Amino acid sequence: MTRTSEADEAEFRSFAVDRWPRLLRTAFLLTGNHHDAEDLVQTVLAKSYVQWRRVAQASDRDAYVWRVMINAHRDRVRGLRVFEWLTTRFPERADRDRTEDILARDVLAGALQRLPVKQRAAVVLRYVEDRTETEVAALLGIRLGTVRSRSARGLEKLRADPAVGALRHAGSRR
Structure with missing residues (x-):
């Protein structure tokens, strides 16, 4: 893993802050639970941070990050054995x-x-x-x-x- 520059880190931070509400809303609708949604968004942002240079070079950063979310959610659902019920x-x-x-x-x-x-x-x-x-x-x-x-x-x-x-x-x- 290569170190990120201060400019990359600032750019990622700005991206994450700007997209957080929308990512969280989509994650909630995918998971059905606010806590799981926050976990999913944090996972997505962590994965995006590690690959930020690749994300930053993508033609559509949002699409790239949403694809990461869909894949992370799919992986999460595959691992679930216990069903949760909304209250x-x-x-x-x-x-x-x-x-x-x-x-x-x-x-x-x-x-x-x-x-x-x-x-x-x-x-x-x-x-x-x-x-x-x-x-x-x-x-x-x-x-x-x-x-x-x-x-x-x-x-x-x-x-x-x-x-x-x-x-x-x-x-x-x-």
Whole structure:
């Protein structure tokens, strides 16, 4: 491993600080857990730091780092043997009641977790990260048609999910 210069280190630090919120949001949607999401982002940034010169030379740094995240998440999921369940209990807050927002987000996060890993990655990158089909194909290393079919199947499963259906039904009654 070669030593990084102060300029490289400053450039990496700026990149990491700037991308942290977006990386964390995507990681949360992939993992379904805030703590696992933070661990995933830290792993991604550590790997990116070690290979920073390669990342800095990439034509699209974001795509490179998101690809590292997808691969790290895939490796993490392969190693899991125990399933974790998200909780619907949240601490009370003094500000406006956001219970419905939190419950809706919880239902959606749970529904995303029930999707197969490949479909989940396609749906999260395509619709949450608002990436184009071409970008998603490049990030996942798959064909454009595969992105379309995985996204379509993922959305179909989300629409068919009873919890999401109940959420949509409750929203239409308001």
